[in-house]
Amino acid sequence: MNQLKRIQAIYKRVSCRAFQDKQVPQHILKEIITAGTRAPASGNMQPWEFLIIDDLDMKDKLCSCTFSGFYSKGAKNQSWVKKAPIIIVPCVNYKRTVARYGDLAYKWAVIDTASAVQNMLLAATELGIGSCWVGGIIEDKVRKLLQLPSYVEPLGLIPMGYPAEKTEQKHKIDPKWLTHHNIYNAPYFD
Template structure:
């Protein structure tokens, strides 16, 4: 893939919030996890963990924790990406909390792009009650759920939203 193909690949990815309830194949999940494992991490500590949720009852409980967002119930799988503070803080003390959050968000991005490469659709869900997700998944206290990534076969294609021009974000040398 050359640079122009890569840009088109990125521009074609869009969030989808309506899924057909089909499970992901084992090889699709394995591919996505292999891609996630390649994500860069602070100090190479890999301060992230995830819970793969495919059980319909667990997806329904997560949807409730996510303020009844239906994509959580409909998608074939939910990748609950968590930051692992223990790993981050082992080397970086308090700053390791931030690094663990960054590690988790990078991993979630890699999972999203891996899904797109498989011609699957995804939706990054960040609006949820942390404690409810923690309870549903029985998460240990040193993990913080960062994102619920719904992945599956979209009921319809997504449309990438219009974006701000780059010059509204980038400042040269000074603000």
């Protein structure tokens, strides 16, 4: 019986929170961003924008826009973020998708941009770059700091760099507990 060949980047990807003091070459960063732009998008509107932050002062200010934990309300920053050589801020540009889909754009543009981020995380893994998608941000502070127009929304931060330590992938739920056959709670996998 033939074994199914696994897509290695999917199974090797982990959230990296410690980075070497080594810059990510521009050609590698461009490949990662390009992978993001290959994501599917509703009506091919491609609502994503990517801000690349490498200035030390800007990284420090961006870090002050983070919080740890859902209920901390900004009390604690995720200080490790500023130690990454690069921070990518993925943003949704609603203007493009609204032109075609009206109010549905506020749902689809986020999904499309999230797909682009996933492509970027997998491309980074394939290229030996560590990354982590950080959602704990104070959006209004990020928006003001980066001078984003009203129709552009930040979707977190992606600190990136060469990993400083080996990180193991955390346990993931077995698909048999998450899949249903024709109706809810009818098992598909044994």
